[in-house]
Amino acid sequence: MSWLDGIRAKSISVLQINAGGCTGCTRQFQAALLLDSGKGITLTGNPRHADVLFVAGCINNKSADYLRQIYEKMPSPKAVVAAGTCACDGKLFRGEDNGISTLDEILPVNAYVRGCVPGMDEMLETVINVVEDGYKEYKDG
């Protein structure tokens, strides 16, 4: 981890997107930010100010285009984290031809946090690790 990655990891702006669904993962992440392990992570609503795109929920054909637009607006270096079962592998709601995609079919995903809902600490750790490791592709959280 370089000194710059270390500094970046201490000030992470997360743009969280609920792409559709029960909002469980995004609420969990919001609650997680109150923990000590969430130090340095803030939420932003502006993709131009964001470092990490945190996507939860089911992605259908309509929302996929907007997600790509949001990703394009983020300045580099940037990372994408897929949170929850719906974004990671679609599982429950992914049917044969109902247009539901996984996040990695839309955007280059740096890290996955699986679970329904994932744990708070796992989410925070994944976001911090993905920045500390220099925005490289990261193992499952």
Next chain:
Amino acid sequence: MLEVILWFIGIIIIVPVIYLAENIILSAIPGQNRSYPIQPIYRLIKHFSKTDLYNRPLTRWFPVGACVFALVTLFFVSAGENIMLIISGLVMMELFILVGACSTKEPYGIMAAQRGISRLTVWSFALMIAAASLYKAAGTLKLSLAIQYSGESILLSRLPLVTAGLFTAAMIKGNLGYFDFGINANTMSFLDTALYTPYGGRSLGFVQLTQWIETGIWLKLISFFLPWQPLISFLVSAVFYLAAMLLNAVVPKMTWKKVMMNSWIWAGGLPAINYIWLYML
């Protein structure tokens, strides 16, 4: 000259300390988001380490221009120069940011710029009246000369409402409390950071730096009207500004038309009343 340089460097150091203090105090309140003590510094470094979003040179270079004007204006204020020079510098700096925001050609960027122009009219009016009042009270527009009056408490006793108006103008510039011109009145929304909204990456770093320097300019300007030693006056104005920043976290936001009304009453009206009163004395 040494004193000017010391003030220049001192203000550049003290202003981030105010933001760090705000960060530390808010973090210590139970139930608030956790952050590192020097997180504002980390954030600034992070912004500078990112690429610039826009290919258009205007959007990329205008924040740099604004930052240069901010530094020049800071030098003027540290040297106690003519207040009109300082006002010109502040206005130019703001115009650079506004034009940069407009040049993004995005609806929210343009809305943010429109809000910025509304804000500009208020605080520039406040500054003009303050300059006229200063000339009436002290017979000079040069701050280093006016400060002689300030030491004998004459300036504050003659210009109390101007001082209050200038402090309100500083709050308007900082989008604090009931003077927040943010479009959506929410600290985390896409629209709320007004003029910051269209900027990202390195440009945002320059805009943030400009805003910090500008805060220092306003605090130093206000300190000229206070009766104590320059350093004490500056620290007093800094403490009041910090209090306003902390209060900002708990007061509800208002619609921008109400904010506009508040701003004109407090930042425009008070200095105007003071100026009229000076003529009646």
Next chain:
Amino acid sequence: MSEKRSASLLSKLSGFKSMGFELLLMEASEADNKITVNYLLEKEGQFESVDITVSENTVVPSVTLVFPRGDRMEKDIEQRFPVSFKRKSDEMPHEEGYSLIDWGPFHPLLPEPVLFHILMKDEVIKKASVETGYNCREVEKLCAGRKVWDIPGILEKVSDANGISLSLAFASAVEEINAIDIPQKARWIRMIINEMSCVNANLQGLYNTAQCLGLYGDSVRISKLVGLYREAAELICGHPLLFGIIEIGGINKDIAKDSFYAANAVLQEIENELTDIRKKWESTAAIAKRLRTTGFIDSETAMTASGRLARAAGNAVDSRKYSKLPYTDLSYTVQVREESNCYARTMLKFDDLSQSFRLIDRGIESMPKGEVKQEAKVKKSGEAIAREHGADGEVIVRVRLKRDTVESLFFRNDTSVNISFLPGCLEGTELTDFPLIVSGFDLDLSGMEK
């Protein structure tokens, strides 16, 4: 479609309306290149059905002429079937001097993705339209053909606000078809879980409202309360969102009363904190004034709305009335306010939360002993409609079973009715107040779009 047929349909529906019936749901099905649209009308638990069968690509007269609440239901059918309804166009006109902007679909003040097209001048909204479809997962299609045992687990994840209520309603419908009488204790536990789910949804709603008001400190406090709620939920069933507990025939595991007491203690902590926040919002002039001066809906329009939107306009709609849960054993009053603005809707959220806490408390005290699950023999075919109390109103589930397989599933929530009133409410308001008004409507879009 011929004029005569159109007139006949509308006059039939008008006739029912004059008798006091209200449109409960609209469903469509396709067979042999023909579309059958079913209008289910309801009056105090009594149902009447009107069907119309048309060829593909027919234009059917809009039910909104008689029942304005059918607007969204028609749009849903249009999206899935080759039929259209003769309605006013949603297209935004291009007018000189006005700017057309998009708001959404992903915005931090929108809990769920939805796109608004806004026509405005000087930041005053002239016209707004809502474009949905970002939450669509075709859940009903997904459930058709599956075994009944799988469905509660899917439905509870459909929506944050009403998922548990949907799951309960489905279970009730299947139990009704198969004459399964679940144990009393299971009914009480289901009631407690349903109310807890409503607590969660209302807390999220208040969090969103705090954000829209710019009350950063209060939104963080409420976020902390959501965390506490999740702790309470984990004490009861081991999952922060109460997933995995509802089954056909009862509840999948017995829960010790101590767990309920521990969860109740946490809920009381939440209630105390909420009382503080409520007092602050009521007594702070800036907050109360902002809420009072936004989001007004006239009472005539609001009478055709549903759920909390109707109750905020003085219409005492009781969404617990037709529930199969033991609400009748507990006395409660339908919370109502008269002002029909954002203030009324926000304060109703606080009132509903207090009511949920009271019901949970009394539910825990009154819970009988016994089994929590009945051996459920699901063999019968049939159809049933179940209605359940949800966070912002009622959820309705219509199930057709073929033995233990779901032949078709239809469900709707009150957002399907209330979203039609949102564009009208937004007209003439400032852009700054836009998120606040949307937040007051408590849109459960994932439950609506399915």
